[in-house]
Amino acid sequence: MFTVNSSETEISTFFLIGIPGMEHAHIWVSIPICLMYLIAILGNCTILFFIKTEPSLLHEPMYYFLSMLALSDLGLSLSSLPTMLRIFLFNAPGISPDACFAQEFFIHGFSAIESSVLLIMSFDRFIAICNPLRYTSILTSARVTKIGLAFSFKNVLLILPFPLTLKHLRYCKKTLLTHSYCLHQDVMKLACSDNKVNVIYGLFVAVTGTLDLGFIFMSYMMILKAVLSIASQKQRLKVLNTCVSHICAVLIFYVPIFSLTVIYRFAKHSSPIVRIFMADVFLLVPPLMNPIVYCVKSQQIRNMVLGKLCQKHS
Numbered sequence: 001m002f003t004v005n006s007s008e009t010e011i012s013t014f015f016l017i018g019i020p021g022m023e024h025a026h027i028w029v030s031i032p033i034c035l036m037y038l039i040a041i042l043g044n045c046t047i048l049f050f051i052k053t054e055p056s057l058l059h060e061p062m063y064y065f066l067s068m069l070a071l072s073d074l075g076l077s078l079s080s081l082p083t084m085l086r087i088f089l090f091n092a093p094g095i096s097p098d099a100c101f102a103q104e105f106f107i108h109g110f111s112a113i114e115s116s117v118l119l120i121m122s123f124d125r126f127i128a129i130c131n132p133l134r135y136t137s138i139l140t141s142a143r144v145t146k147i148g149l150a151f152s153f154k155n156v157l158l159i160l161p162f163p164l165t166l167k168h169l170r171y172c173k174k175t176l177l178t179h180s181y182c183l184h185q186d187v188m189k190l191a192c193s194d195n196k197v198n199v200i201y202g203l204f205v206a207v208t209g210t211l212d213l214g215f216i217f218m219s220y221m222m223i224l225k226a227v228l229s230i231a232s233q234k235q236r237l238k239v240l241n242t243c244v245s246h247i248c249a250v251l252i253f254y255v256p257i258f259s260l261t262v263i264y265r266f267a268k269h270s271s272p273i274v275r276i277f278m279a280d281v282f283l284l285v286p287p288l289m290n291p292i293v294y295c296v297k298s299q300q301i302r303n304m305v306l307g308k309l310c311q312k313h314s
Contacts, residue, residue: 011171013094014190016180018087020272030088036284037084040077043291044070050304061139065124066294068117068148069249073287075110079103080181080283087180097171100182101163107283108162108184112155112205114253114286115212120147121246122219129239130226158208161201169193178272179279213254220247245297252289256282 018026047070051063083103086092095103128135162184172192179186188198223243230236260278295301 011097011173011175013096013175014100014171014182014187015176016083016087016093016095016182017176017178017276018093018180019276023091026088026091030085033084033088033280033284036288037077037081040284040287040291041074043295044074044077044287047291047294047301048074050301054304061124061135061141061144062121062128064141064144064148065117065121066298069114069121069290072110072114072117073290075106076114076283077287079106079110083181084280095182097167100177100187101166104166104182104184104187105159105163107181108205109155109159112159112209113152115209116151116155117148118246118250118253119212119215120151121249122216125243125246126219126223128242129223158205162198162205165198165201166191169195169198179276181283183279209257213250216250245294248293248297249286249290252293253286256285 019029022029048067051067051070080103083095124139127138131138166184166187169188169191170193171190174190174192177186177190184198185202188195188202191198220243227236227239230239256278260275260282263275263278
């Protein structure tokens with residue numbers, strides 16, 4: 001511990017939480033969590049491997065965006081993995097403030113990047129359906145790369161104030177966080193100094209994420225309008241089928257976030273286990289499910305995966 005210019009002593013360790021009342025079963029809980037992390041990491045690495053090694057995929061904009069989604073999912077998994085495993089495998093909930101600030105930066109950063117990637121992918125679907133003849137000329141490889149880098153840089157700048165402002169707060173009495181990993185809104189509540197700047201900026205970042213979802217919704221409204229103008233019902237279904245994977249990815253990412261927000265806003269007295277479960281779902285499910293959804297729905301990736309597996313067994 002170290003002292004500050006006051007009569008209070010600043011804490012040197014935060015404590016994360018597993019599942020209250022089930023500490024004796026944490027080792028068993030760690031088994032499905034480890035399996036989910038393993039499948040998520042292997043699944044996203046598999047997608048990246050095939051996109052990188054298959055030349056035919058490198059010329060299709062959709063697969064550039066899919067690789068961005070896989071990278072953000074990998075980042076999200078690896079950001080939360082250390083503390084989750086320490087708590088459930090080794091019963092070690094302590095974390096230093098600097099490590100906590102770093103973790104929340106990466107978790108919020110990769111979440112913001114994933115939100116932006118889903119937004120870009122909705123524009124991709126809009127152009128592919130509403131302006132198919134100019135699709136490849138609009139979304140060239142160079143342009144796609146620039147878009148991805150621009151959005152990534154924007155999100156890094158957007159999230160960077162989180163750890164910087166948290167570091168300037170004082171933490172004197174409270175040490176217990178309410179999740180198995182560090183989040184900005186969770187850490188700032190522990191401060192014994194004025195955190196109004198954190199509250200206001202946190203609200204601004206949340207509104208930015210909501211705008212991403214709003215633009216995704218607008219893209220699909222325009223896509224739906226274009227699809228309804230197609231005379232053939234069979235053709236309509238064929239066109240809509242190209243959007244199913246992306247719609248699933250959007251729901252998988254945003255439903256846990258909004259469920260957690262509703263629980264905190266309208267069910268403050270609900271069981272802490274429910275809140276912890278939803279918070280873990282937010283981090284564990286998107287990286288786990290996105291590779292599965294895209295492997296099932298993308299015939300090219302599915303055929304390549306099955307082809308490689310058949311080669312190994314033959």
